Amino acid sequence: MLLRWWLLVTVLALSIHLGGFPLFDPDEGRNAEVGREMAATNDYVMPRLDGLPYLDKPIVYFAAEAVVMEVLGPTEVAARLPAFLFTLAGAAFLWWFAKRVWGSEEAIIAAIVFLATPLAVAFSRTVIFDSALALFITMATAFFYLACEEDGAARKWSSLAWLAIGLGVITKGPVAIALPLLVAIVYAIWRRRFRALWSWGGLALFVLAIAPWVWAISQTIPDFLHYVVVTETAQRLATKALKRTGPPWYFIPYLIGGALPWSIVLIGSPRAIDRRERSTIYLLLWIAIPFLFFSISQSKRPQYILPLMAPIALLVARIWNKARNGSRAAGIVLLVFGLALVIAPSFLHLRAEYGDAARLSAIAIGAGFLIGGTSAFINRRDIALILLTIPVIAIPLAANPMLQAIGLRRSEAALMDQIRPMVTPQTEVVGVEAFTGSMTFYLRRPMVVVTADAEEFTSNYLIRHYANFSGGASIKPMIWLDAALRDAATPRIFIVRANDAAHRAQLEANGLHAVATDARYAAYRR
Numbered sequence: 001m002l003l004r005w006w007l008l009v010t011v012l013a014l015s016i017h018l019g020g021f022p023l024f025d026p027d028e029g030r031n032a033e034v035g036r037e038m039a040a041t042n043d044y045v046m047p048r049l050d051g052l053p054y055l056d057k058p059i060v061y062f063a064a065e066a067v068v069m070e071v072l073g074p075t076e077v078a079a080r081l082p083a084f085l086f087t088l089a090g091a092a093f094l095w096w097f098a099k100r101v102w103g104s105e106e107a108i109i110a111a112i113v114f115l116a117t118p119l120a121v122a123f124s125r126t127v128i129f130d131s132a133l134a135l136f137i138t139m140a141t142a143f144f145y146l147a148c149e150e151d152g153a154a155r156k157w158s159s160l161a162w163l164a165i166g167l168g169v170i171t172k173g174p175v176a177i178a179l180p181l182l183v184a185i186v187y188a189i190w191r192r193r194f195r196a197l198w199s200w201g202g203l204a205l206f207v208l209a210i211a212p213w214v215w216a217i218s219q220t221i222p223d224f225l226h227y228v229v230v231t232e233t234a235q236r237l238a239t240k241a242l243k244r245t246g247p248p249w250y251f252i253p254y255l256i257g258g259a260l261p262w263s264i265v266l267i268g269s270p271r272a273i274d275r276r277e278r279s280t281i282y283l284l285l286w287i288a289i290p291f292l293f294f295s296i297s298q299s300k301r302p303q304y305i306l307p308l309m310a311p312i313a314l315l316v317a318r319i320w321n322k323a324r325n326g327s328r329a330a331g332i333v334l335l336v337f338g339l340a341l342v343i344a345p346s347f348l349h350l351r352a353e354y355g356d357a358a359r360l361s362a363i364a365i366g367a368g369f370l371i372g373g374t375s376a377f378i379n380r381r382d383i384a385l386i387l388l389t390i391p392v393i394a395i396p397l398a399a400n401p402m403l404q405a406i407g408l409r410r411s412e413a414a415l416m417d418q419i420r421p422m423v424t425p426q427t428e429v430v431g432v433e434a435f436t437g438s439m440t441f442y443l444r445r446p447m448v449v450v451t452a453d454a455e456e457f458t459s460n461y462l463i464r465h466y467a468n469f470s471g472g473a474s475i476k477p478m479i480w481l482d483a484a485l486r487d488a489a490t491p492r493i494f495i496v497r498a499n500d501a502a503h504r505a506q507l508e509a510n511g512l513h514a515v516a517t518d519a520r521y522a523a524y525r526r
Contacts, residue, residue, distance in 0.1 A: 331376025345362045
């Protein structure tokens with residue numbers, strides 16, 4: 001009963017300050033703006049960024065954002081709420097799966113542990129697709145296990161797995177196919193149950209999930225499938241074309257830190273892991289195979305291993321009552337980290353604009369780690385579990401001052417607040433080699449971007465198709481700027497990068513003066 005109440009406390013703690021800091025560029029601002037434009041146009045087929053096709057990611061998260069924004073308006077809470085809800089859905093699914101396979105005690109522990117992993121917390125509050133992708137990958141991988149283990153219901157479970165894969169594909173692309181199948185195929189071969197992974201009903205559900213949107217978008221963008229398969233998937237995984245490379249060991253610290261303290265629980269409890277149990281073998285494959293897949297991939301980002309938090313939570317739940325040494329080791333690690341976080345701020349020299357906030361957050365988080373570390377001295381298992389969760393679930397509250405301060409450099413919310421009173425329906429807002437998604441999100445309107453290559457949009461699709469859009473309503477070639485500066489009849493506000501001395505001098509030479517500035521950009525008008 002105590003853990004049931006603590007699960008509720010965990011959910012409430014993670015919801016704190018969901019909209020307490022501005023949207024960070026580039027990812028949050030851009031993704032939120034796509035959702036805002038979808039809600040504004042009521043076009044739930046074509047994602048758009050500044051009025052231009054944005055095909056770097058599929059539709060699911062954008063549509064979820066747009067639905068919430070239709071109700072709550074274009075706010076930070078509305079932009080982040082889908083990620084939060086997808087994370088809660090993931091915890092609920094783990095509860096259901098663990099209860100079906102093992103029982104009620106493991107179920108409640110799995111849900112709590114999952115919600116109290118740093119990676120899950122971070123991406124439950126970030127406007128990005130990975131919380132939704134992780135949910136569908138978790139569902140597919142779990143359903144494949146049930147298909148292998150429950151003979152009489154194999155077709156039902158494999159069909160549901162393929163439906164989840166389809167939903168994952170239209171969330172973030174074909175990676176949703178690879179991860180569940182790589183795990184399930186290895187296990188099914190070992191169990192001699194390979195045919196259990198396939199069903200005609202599953203194929204029908206998979207096609208039903210992805211075909212309508214892919215067909216609709218392809219009617220407007222004929223090269224859509226080529227772009228998704230070749231550029232956004234094959235090049236991302238097999239080449240360095242997207243410049244997201246890292247060493248083979250890149251994910252090791254992210255896995256250990258992203259699953260802290262539970263990673264230490266597992267590392268410190270090798271004898272508690274029964275490698276003869278089929279469900280345990282499946283969980284170990286579920287951790288190892290995706291980790292290896294992403295480690296050899298040429299594209300690396302911390303959030304890629306978010307789907308590993310689910311099997312880690314399940315494995316911790318399975319061994320928790322036998323993992324006393326591991327939980328003590330985790331408590332000691334938390335004590336060490338907590339002490340370091342409390343002491344270190346006094347010796348660090350940080351940027352003045354966020355130094356005080358960072359010190360306050362570090363001390364607050366360190367205090368949470370010290371509280372969690374006391375679990376090393378607690379024998380009662382439910383109390384030890386609760387104590388270990390405290391440092392993680394306290395992060396949304398403790399880190400908010402630092403996130404607000406970082407937002408002054410990573411978001412254009414404050415700059416847009418300064419210029420919004422100057423913008424009339426006739427005013428044209430022009431970015432001179434300057435654009436972020438948060439600009440248009442907080443302006444609630446598109447802008448013109450003068451650019452030589454569309455790099456400002458951080459969209460691989462727009463960069464590769466610059467020639468097709470240059471000269472349109474949103475993208476102008478650099479030569480257009482001279483004509484715009486000579487045109488005194490059209491009211492315009494020009495935004496340039498703060499360190500772009502050449503263009504700032506050009507604007508000032510044409511009679512414009514700065515009317516708003518922040519750490520990264522300056523706005524000019526006549």
